[in-house]
Amino acid sequence: MKAPLKILAAAILFPVLTNAQLNKQEDLGRITGNFEGIGQYYTYDPDIGTPRVPEKILFNGFSNINYTRGDFRAGVRYETYQNVLLGFSPLYEGSGLTYRYAGYSVGDLDVTVGNFYEQFGNGQILRAYEERSLGIDNAFDGARMKYNTNGVYLTALIGKQRWYFDKGPGIVRAGDAEVNLNELLGSVLNGPTRITLGGSVVSKYQEDNNINLTLPENTLAYGGRFLLQHKTLSLSGEYTYKFNDPNADNGYIYQTGEMLSVSASYARKGLGINLSAHTLDNMFFRSDRNNSSQFQDLFINYIPALTKQHTYNLMATLYPYATQPNGEMAFQADIVGRLKRGTWYGGKYGTSINVNYSIATAVERTPVEDVDPDLEGQRTGHRYNLFKPGTDENGDIDQYFGDFNIEVTRKLSKKWKTKVTYQHLVYNQEVIEGKPGVPNVVANLGVIEGLYKINSKNAIRTEFQGLFTEQDKGDWATVVIEYTRSPHWFVSVMDQYNYGNSDEEKRLHYPNVNVGYIQGPTRITLGYGRQREGIFCVGGVCRRVPASNGATISVSTTF
Amino acid sequence: MKRLLSLTALLLFVSVSFAQIKGREVPSVKIKNLDFEHVNTADVIQNGGDPIIISFWATWCSPCKRELNSIRDMYPDWQAETGVKLVAVSIDDARNINKVPTYVYGQGWEYDVLLDPNGDFKRAMNVNNVPHTFLIDGNGKVVWHHNSYQPGDEEELYRLVQALSNGEELEH
Numbered sequence: 001m002k003a004p005l006k007i008l009a010a011a012i013l014f015p016v017l018t019n020a021q022l023n024k025q026e027d028l029g030r031i032t033g034n035f036e037g038i039g040q041y042y043t044y045d046p047d048i049g050t051p052r053v054p055e056k057i058l059f060n061g062f063s064n065i066n067y068t069r070g071d072f073r074a075g076v077r078y079e080t081y082q083n084v085l086l087g088f089s090p091l092y093e094g095s096g097l098t099y100r101y102a103g104y105s106v107g108d109l110d111v112t113v114g115n116f117y118e119q120f121g122n123g124q125i126l127r128a129y130e131e132r133s134l135g136i137d138n139a140f141d142g143a144r145m146k147y148n149t150n151g152v153y154l155t156a157l158i159g160k161q162r163w164y165f166d167k168g169p170g171i172v173r174a175g176d177a178e179v180n181l182n183e184l185l186g187s188v189l190n191g192p193t194r195i196t197l198g199g200s201v202v203s204k205y206q207e208d209n210n211i212n213l214t215l216p217e218n219t220l221a222y223g224g225r226f227l228l229q230h231k232t233l234s235l236s237g238e239y240t241y242k243f244n245d246p247n248a249d250n251g252y253i254y255q256t257g258e259m260l261s262v263s264a265s266y267a268r269k270g271l272g273i274n275l276s277a278h279t280l281d282n283m284f285f286r287s288d289r290n291n292s293s294q295f296q297d298l299f300i301n302y303i304p305a306l307t308k309q310h311t312y313n314l315m316a317t318l319y320p321y322a323t324q325p326n327g328e329m330a331f332q333a334d335i336v337g338r339l340k341r342g343t344w345y346g347g348k349y350g351t352s353i354n355v356n357y358s359i360a361t362a363v364e365r366t367p368v369e370d371v372d373p374d375l376e377g378q379r380t381g382h383r384y385n386l387f388k389p390g391t392d393e394n395g396d397i398d399q400y401f402g403d404f405n406i407e408v409t410r411k412l413s414k415k416w417k418t419k420v421t422y423q424h425l426v427y428n429q430e431v432i433e434g435k436p437g438v439p440n441v442v443a444n445l446g447v448i449e450g451l452y453k454i455n456s457k458n459a460i461r462t463e464f465q466g467l468f469t470e471q472d473k474g475d476w477a478t479v480v481i482e483y484t485r486s487p488h489w490f491v492s493v494m495d496q497y498n499y500g501n502s503d504e505e506k507r508l509h510y511p512n513v514n515v516g517y518i519q520g521p522t523r524i525t526l527g528y529g530r531q532r533e534g535i536f537c538v539g540g541v542c543r544r545v546p547a548s549n550g551a552t553i554s555v556s557t558t559f
Numbered sequence: 560m561k562r563l564l565s566l567t568a569l570l571l572f573v574s575v576s577f578a579q580i581k582g583r584e585v586p587s588v589k590i591k592n593l594d595f596e597h598v599n600t601a602d603v604i605q606n607g608g609d610p611i612i613i614s615f616w617a618t619w620c621s622p623c624k625r626e627l628n629s630i631r632d633m634y635p636d637w638q639a640e641t642g643v644k645l646v647a648v649s650i651d652d653a654r655n656i657n658k659v660p661t662y663v664y665g666q667g668w669e670y671d672v673l674l675d676p677n678g679d680f681k682r683a684m685n686v687n688n689v690p691h692t693f694l695i696d697g698n699g700k701v702v703w704h705h706n707s708y709q710p711g712d713e714e715e716l717y718r719l720v721q722a723l724s725n726g727e728e729l730e731h
Contacts, residue, residue: 030579030580030582030583031579032579032580032583032685033685034685034686034687036687064682064685066682066683066685068586105587117677117678117679117682118677119653119676119677122653122656123652123653123676123677124653127653127677129652129677129678130678132687146589148589148597153597178597180596180597183596194594194596196595196596227595229594229595234660236595236657263657265657265660265661267660267661267663267664267665268664269664269667270664270665270667271664271665272660272661272662272663272664272665273661274657274658274660274661276657302652302653304652304653304654304655305654306654309618309619309654309655310619311619311620311621334658334661335661335665336661336662336664336665336666337665338665338666338667349632352628352665352666354662354665409628451625451710453710453711456711456714457711458711459709459710459711461710484709484710484711485709486709486710486711486712486714486715487705487709487711487712487715490709516707518705518706518707518709520703520704520705520706521580521691521704521705521706522706523688523706523707556687556688556706557687558580558684558685558686558687558691558704558706559579559580559685
């Protein structure tokens with residue numbers, strides 16, 4: 001254990017222990033935490049392409065321990081990978097304390113030292129976050145200060161980002177200001193209109209150790225955002241500009257990066273509508289220019305896919321869109337409405353409808369002939385037009401993804417609930433998966449879900465899913481049957497069947513059984529079977545899992 | 560070895576009685592409300608001495624939506640009978656956050672909704688997975704919590720809410 005950690009642990013523990021001995025009545029603060037462990041026994045399954053696992057058993061686990069007392073807080077996270085589960089980066093190797101922090105709030109000022117997570121605006125300029133189940137963690141290690149007064153919110157930070165059990169080479173310096181004009185101006189703006197403005201500056205430093213190119217050691221990005229709300233309407237937008245940042249993801253070109261996002265909403269009880277769009281080019285922004293890992297290493301910013309995050313197995317795991325930070329234009333519309341209960345169209349209990357449409361395309365790019373490809377300022381690669389979609393060699397719009405889906409949920413009686421979903425999708429394998437020369441997947445999907453409450457404790461839930469396509473692996477069907485006994489037990493059986501694969505030998509089943517026991521905040525799950533990657537929802541909990549075959553035990557608890 | 564000792568010390572330490580989330584007050588974390596205004600969780604998760612349910616959810620989590628949609632139809636009765644308030648904390652990140660108001664209004668939820676797009680409040684409450692539901696008593700202390708949702712769990716939850724409302728002490 002490193003010396004600063006020991007000091008931190010001592011600082012947390014000793015005053016508390018001493019106090020505890022001296023006076024039992026005194027506020028000792030609180031220690032809380034959580035634990036999660038997942039162990040998997042792997043079966044070699046060449047049919048679905050799993051590798052051989054020499055250890056047979058792999059394990060990921062972590063525990064957070066947090067201490068708070070009044071305005072003081074501190075904590076650590078211990079992580080252990082022995083060895084890391086399939087689907088995670090192999091750089092997760094061994095065990096150790098990967099996260100430790102201490103912080104204090106004095107009035108409107110808040111200071112954190114050690115590790116911390118942060119997001120500016122919607123994250124397109126800066127976002128440090130964790131997604132433990134996916135192995136993503138780009139926490140900063142450094143110092144952060146936050147201050148707010150009268151509707152003005154300021155944040156300043158400096159730090160290096162976590163890179164597995166180490167840190168990335170770049171130092172990130174960043175500041176953000178957000179002003180809520182209604183809070184700041186008080187009565188002047190007292191009305192149904194609310195306005196919030198924000199701005200961010202992010203700079204990274206990384207030594208230039210490239211022998212062929214002269215690289216900028218300091219890269220600056222800046223941006224602004226607004227949020228305008230009037231009664232049931234709201235409009236927001238964010239723009240980010242990044243100075244040239246040659247990196248492994250963009251082929252070390254000296255081109256600038258830009259991103260613009262906008263979102264408009266209307267919402268009243270019973271109806272919500274959201275329209276969102278973003279367009280960007282050259283927005284890979286990592287605190288190590290030489291890292292182009294697929295595991296989301298050292299990202300300073302976060303650019304989410306502007307598409308619906310599906311949860312049904314076939315919709316979520318076969319053809320989900322992955323955002324293209326090197327350039328994409330995307331649009332999404334989402335409508336949620338409720339048909340009144342007691343009407344012929346709404347039924348006795350009312351009906352919910354969700355309609356969603358999204359599309360992502362290339363951004364128009366014009367190649368630039370490099371005069372001297374080694375000379376800084378001339379190696380720009382291309383020019384871009386953020387307001388025009390890119391086209392392919394035939395002049396057609398170069399589409400990356402498209403998804404139209406409609407979901408209808410209706411309670412039929414006290415015992416029966418049903419949900420019917422239809423989806424039509426277009427998926428560009430060449431761009432999203434990097435497979436050259438394959439056609440887009442065009443698929444239709446349908447799901448019928450039923451929930452039958454036998455009585456107040458016991459229920460059965462079923463899903464019948466179908467995916468129909470001429471391309472890639474052809475048609476799929478999935479059946480899920482889940483029995484739950486509130487509040488402790490669930491059993492779930494699932495099979496995915498690739499019955500339409502043009503290669504008869506690949507018409508495989510992906511069966512899966514899960515049994516779980518829940519006691520308050522503790523959940524223990526045993527599973528056996530083949531799993532595809534994606535968001536996996538079973539027995540009342542959603543988690544993201546990689547592809548595998550074998551037996552799994554997972555334990556999760558909060559204390 | 561030293562590392563192991565320190566860790567053992569920490570683990571021993573958490574086994575003492577005050578080392579758990581039950582009995583703890585709602586921590587003070589700055590997140591946003593459904594109007595994207597900055598709020599402090601300790602200030603807005605208040606209910607004048609009546610019980611509070613805090614439910615962590617996401618638009619991509621089907622069981623979470625099943626739970627909150629089942630409670631929706633009973634919520635007016637629950638409120639009238641016990642004064643309980645439900646605070647639904649969305650952990651949706653930038654990908655879905657703009658669709659949270661759409662969903663909440665579209666489904667006709669009358670809950671207080673908070674937005675925790677970077678997981679700050681989720682971390683402070685030590686939540687691993689959603690749905691995770693906490694019950695807070697009239698003194699602002701966590702008295703019960705539960706991970707996951709099975710149809711019927713809402714009835715167990717409401718029994719506890721009624722007990723709190725009747726002034727029964729739930730074990731901390």
